[in-house]
Amino acid sequence: MHTKTNTLRSIRAAALLLLAGAVASQAGTIYVNDFIDIYAYTTGGTRSVYSTQASGTVQQMAFNSGGTLYEQARDANAIYAIAPDGSRTTFATVNSPEGLAVDASGNIYTGANSGGTIMKYTPGGTASVFATGTSVFDLAFDPGGNLFASDLNQNIYEFAPDGTRTLFSTGTGGTYVGLVFDASGDLFATNWNGSTVDKFTPGGVHSVFATLPGSGTQLGYGITIDPSTGTLYVAEVANGVSNCCNQFVYAITSGGALSTFGTGLYDPAGIAYYSGAAAAPEPNTWLMMGAGVLAVVLKRRKA
Numbered sequence: 001m002h003t004k005t006n007t008l009r010s011i012r013a014a015a016l017l018l019l020a021g022a023v024a025s026q027a028g029t030i031y032v033n034d035f036i037d038i039y040a041y042t043t044g045g046t047r048s049v050y051s052t053q054a055s056g057t058v059q060q061m062a063f064n065s066g067g068t069l070y071e072q073a074r075d076a077n078a079i080y081a082i083a084p085d086g087s088r089t090t091f092a093t094v095n096s097p098e099g100l101a102v103d104a105s106g107n108i109y110t111g112a113n114s115g116g117t118i119m120k121y122t123p124g125g126t127a128s129v130f131a132t133g134t135s136v137f138d139l140a141f142d143p144g145g146n147l148f149a150s151d152l153n154q155n156i157y158e159f160a161p162d163g164t165r166t167l168f169s170t171g172t173g174g175t176y177v178g179l180v181f182d183a184s185g186d187l188f189a190t191n192w193n194g195s196t197v198d199k200f201t202p203g204g205v206h207s208v209f210a211t212l213p214g215s216g217t218q219l220g221y222g223i224t225i226d227p228s229t230g231t232l233y234v235a236e237v238a239n240g241v242s243n244c245c246n247q248f249v250y251a252i253t254s255g256g257a258l259s260t261f262g263t264g265l266y267d268p269a270g271i272a273y274y275s276g277a278a279a280a281p282e283p284n285t286w287l288m289m290g291a292g293v294l295a296v297v298l299k300r301r302k303a
Contacts, residue, residue, distance in 0.1 A: 027276025030224065030233050032249055033058040033071060035267040038082070041249075043226065045261060051086040060100040060138055060178070060222060061270040062108075064123070070108055071270055072097040079110060079121070092121055101139035101147060109147060111136025118149065118159070131163045140179035140187070142202075148187065150176035156189070156200070172206050174198055178223035182230055182254075190220040190234060197223065197234060197252060210252045212236065220250075222271040230254030233261060235268040 030041040031050060035057060040050040051069075056076025063069050067084040074096055081091035091108070097119075098111040106123040113135050120130040130147075134157055137150040147159040148168060156169040156176060176198070178190035187200040188209060197220065199209040212220045212234065222235040232252040249262035249271065262268075 027274070028226075028228075029274055030226075030249075030261075031061065031069060031272045031274065032222075032235055032262065032265070032268045033061060033270040034265045035269075038069075038071075038086075039262075039265075041262060043231075047262065051082050051088055057267075057269075059098075059269045061272040062100045062102045063272055063274045064102045064106045064108075065104075066106070067274065067276070069272060069274070070100055070102060072100045072110055074098060074113075079108065092119075092125060092127065094119060099136040099138040099149065101141055103141055103147075104145060109139050111139065111149070118147075131159055131165060134165070137175070137177050138179045140181055142181045142187070143183060143185050148179055148181075150179055150189065154193075156187075169200055169204050169206060172198065177221050178234070180223045180225050180232070182225055183227055188223060188225070188232055190223050192219055192221075195219050197232065210256050210258050212250060212258070213248075221269045224271045224273040226273050227275060233271055233273065235265075235271040237267050237269045 028043055032039050032041065036053055037049065038051040039047050041047050056073035056078065058071045058073045061069055061071040069082040070091060071080050073080060077093055077095055078090050079092040079094055079097055080088050082088045094110055094112050095115065096113045098113045101109045108121040109130060110119055112119050116133055116135045117129055118131040118134060118136060120128050134149050135152045137152060140148050142148060145161055149157050149159065151157065154170065154173065154175055155167060158166050158168040173193060174189065174191040175193045176189035177192045180188050185202040189198050191198050195212045196208050197210045199207050219237060220234045221237040224233050231254065234250045234252065236247045246263060247265045247268060248260050249265065249268060250258055251261040252258050
């Protein structure tokens, strides 16, 4: 009886560890950084505090598949990593980071703008230069694994996985501060100059997808997408005016219908959506679960 009880306890412990590693509680949630804090929104608009008090003004954000949220803080010269429980650590020190993207392997990319360089960081934090000669506003990966970068001169560049650069778009008059792709490969970009969300087909054909209500002192910045519905979420920031007004998060359906999603925010520059679909237990979780299974086997052999 004692052996059977211990066996059941080991199996239950292993199962709980597996569930804990899946970070399923984040699925279908929109995360918005409001100057130094991060709020979590359900798709229904319910808001809660997720993480607080970063050092420096946090901006663009991106998730890896395991539920870790990365954010760049330009004036703090830092990339932060936020664990699924909301705890924040400094992941890397970067000279004036701008823009952020995570590839399918969990590598983190950011622009180090003082040198016009795009840096690549492995999940363990090892740094390397991915490309040079581009002063980045934002970064995003397309479904094929190519990295796109908007620059300070109203261009959008495409980088192949080996770092080879080609010009994707220019001459639209847009200064694109936020980029995101949908599942079909269309690129959506927030245009700082026109307070619009612009759309680019995979072939580079440009159109205005939606016009945001704010203008002048309130402009669209960060952008993310719910891949299951195609709904875009856009964070609005103040343009050169400190604490000027109530800023918003907008939702834009795949058909282009715009509505106000979040209110009462101070300066929500960065926004990210986590579906949880690709989440899997962390390596340590597998190790601990394996230890529980091994304990079961050993106890059975002793019985």
